[in-house]
Amino acid sequence: MTTRLTIIRTRRFAAVIGLALAAGYGVAIPAQAETADTTEVLNDRISNDPGTEGAVEQKSYESEIEAYCANIADAARDQRYLRQKNELESLKVKVDERIAVLEQRRDEYEKWLGKRDDFMKVAEGTLVDIYKKMRPDAAAAQLSLINPGVAAAIVMKLNARLSSQILNEMDPEKAAGLAGIIANAAAAEQPKDPS
Structure with missing residues (x-):
């Protein structure tokens, strides 16, 4: 409550000083006058005025306001950093959960791929044996x-004679x-010349 009264009194005092300067001292500012001259005249009259104590009070009040704002800014910055830290921690937890799910899926996929490769090896061996026993046509x-x-x-895994007979019939x-x-597969298996 006292702070509010101080603010109101300070504003009233500033308004009274402004009116007193304009009306009481009879300051008439011609339109053609330079602003530097009028500023000097006003500053001289204000400095000679016994009511300049209000200006000093106004400056101290403004410095208090600046200090208060600086203190609030630090607290607000700390709160903002704390909120950002909490958000980052929650995002980290979500990312870790997602990584765990992806690793589990990768493990399942690797198991499935291993079973598929085993099946393909058995199936290819059996399939090649079937084609070995068939007539070339x-x-x-x-x-x-x-x-x-x-x-x-399949043709690559058959012996050369049977492969040529099958290709001849196709x-x-x-x-x-x-x-x-077959040629591209054979070329891909050869190591590249390092030179």
């Missing part, structure tokens, strides 16, 4: 209907496609 007809990558893998375009896949 029947094997060629079957291989032309399946995925070219799988067909090329449609020339399909046989050329399989031969291209």
Whole structure:
């Protein structure tokens, strides 16, 4: 309550001083006068005025306001940092949970991939044995209907004589496609020349 009264009194005092300067001293500012001259005249009259104590009180009041604002700014900054820290910690917890879920999924995927690879090895061995026992013309007809990558893998695992007979029985375009896949696979397996 006293702070509010002080503010009101200070504002009233400043208004009274302003009116007294303008009316009481008869300050007439011509339109053509330079602002520097009028400022000097006003400053001289204010400095000679016994009511300048209010200006000193106003300055001390302003310094108190600045100090108060500085103290509040520090507290507000601390609160902002604390809130940001809490937000970062909650985000870290969420990220850690997400990482745990992703690691669990990766482990499940690796297990599934291992089972699939084991199955494919068994299936490829069995599948190659089946094509070894087939006649070349029947094997060629079957291989032309399946995925070219799988067909090329099967032909690569057969002996050279049977592979050539099967490719001979196939449609020339399909046989050329399989031969291209086999050639690319063989080239990819060779180490690159470091020079």
